[in-house]
Amino acid sequence: MKVEIFRRTVKDRRRGASWELLQHMAEGIKTSGDEPVIVNENLTGDWRKDEMEPTAPIGCMFGYGGDKQMHHTKGRRRDLVERAKKKGIYIITFDGGLLSSFGNTVDHPQHHWRVALYSPMNNGNFLSDNSPPDRWEMMKGLWNIKNDPWKKSNPEDPILFVLQPKDNWSMNELDPVDWFNRVYKTLRPLTARKFLVRPHPNHVAAMEERKNEFPKDVELIIGEKFFSGDNKKFYRFNFQEAITNCHAVVTHNSTASTDSCVRGIPTFCTSDLAICWPVANRDLTKIESPELPDRTQWLNDLGYKMWTTEEIKNGTVFRRFKQKLGL
Structure with missing residues (x-):
């Protein structure tokens, strides 16, 4: 199965963690026995008409674009998602960010990325509902996460x-x-x-x-x-x-x-x-x-919303999405 990777959902500078991540996803797709196709790999400059038109059953991008951000990279992301949904095509997208104050920063060797369909925020589908606790417990240990009961405050607390x-x-x-x-x-x-x-x-x-x-x-x-x-x-x-x-x-x-x-x-x-x-x-x-x-369940599901670079490179993430989507 061909899987399209939309390189122009990251900036044209061709470096940085987000650009590298799409290359890692291509490795994972190939390892899974499928064919990664880099869309407009060498295109630069202004946004071209129809450059974000998906044709394969599934595609990959980085990030998100809001409906008031229809310019540059964010606009291309939004355009891709809208086109894909009209055609019944799945788009896997990535972002980092969660748990960064506990240590999940992009330079950490075990950095975990968000991986979801269409959006890396709450309106995306992480295929993580009703997950078991194993991955969350692993993350708690990895970053020594304090998962305290809800705080009961004092009157002077800001x-x-x-x-x-x-x-x-x-x-x-x-x-x-x-x-x-x-x-x-x-x-x-x-x-x-x-x-x-x-x-x-x-x-x-x-x-x-x-x-x-x-x-x-x-x-x-x-x-x-x-x-x-x-x-x-x-x-x-x-x-x-x-x-x-x-x-x-x-x-x-x-x-x-x-x-x-x-x-x-x-x-x-x-x-x-x-x-x-x-x-x-x-x-x-x-x-x-x-x-x-x-x-409890929200935390368990959080563990299945995020995946390491290695899990992306070795095909674990792509195979999981393929299996969950029946592709």
């Missing part, structure tokens, strides 16, 4: 707001300051807790420039603005320290919300694309009395 850049896949062009100020208007009359605002590591300097747009009683956390070397990785690790004494985490759809739910910090999300949506709080008016759902 609320941490986690921001994302406007051009982030999951923000889909929603301005983070506009988002925060709308949420603030709902929450401030309901609680006297301190509000801490944590920018995305790629967006610290931009948020400092706009600090006057935040309400005066909010603490905008401005640390290092331009990261080099391992500093960005350490900023992600610091998230676990940042949430330790928090009453709750509030975000639109940051991958950090998965990490806070795993840790046992009540987490409010305003987007149903969040991976933690099944166990997240959705009603902001319950900020002082968050729901504390059972996370």
Whole structure:
């Protein structure tokens, strides 16, 4: 069976983890006895009409594109998914990100990637429903994950707001300051807790420039603005320290919300694309009395949403999807 790999769902620079991942997937497909076909491997420059037209029963891409991001790489991803769904073609997509504050960073030799159909967020199909606990237990040991019971807070514990850049896949062009100020208007009359605002590591300097747009009683956390070397990785690790004494985490759809739910910090999300949506709080008016759902099956399923580079290269991932899809 031919399997199309859409190289132009990553940038044309032909390097980096996402580009390499598609090459690894090609290896896995070949190892499984199928034929990987790199679509428009050498094409560069502007988006070409019909370049994302799928023709094989199954295709592969990297990432996601929102309906307000129909430009450049994100737009090509969106176009591919829409075309594939119209033709009944499956598209496997990848992303990283989950559990990064516990150590699942892209440079870790056992880095686990998200793998799903059509989207690496909650609107994708990871084929992971009702999974056993084995992979989750393995990940807990691998990264020494603290999976505590839901935290019961003290009256003085603050609320941490986690921001994302406007051009982030999951923000889909929603301005983070506009988002925060709308949420603030709902929450401030309901609680006297301190509000801490944590920018995305790629967006610290931009948020400092706009600090006057935040309400005066909010603490905008401005640390290092331009990261080099391992500093960005350490900023992600610091998230676990940042949430330790928090009453709750509030975000639109940051991958950090998965990490806070795993840790046992009540987490409010305003987007149903969040991976933690099944166990997240959705009603902001319950900020002082968050729901504390059972996370057992969600955590087990999380273990089957993510796979290592080696499992992608050796065909484990592709064979699993083929078998689950009956191909």
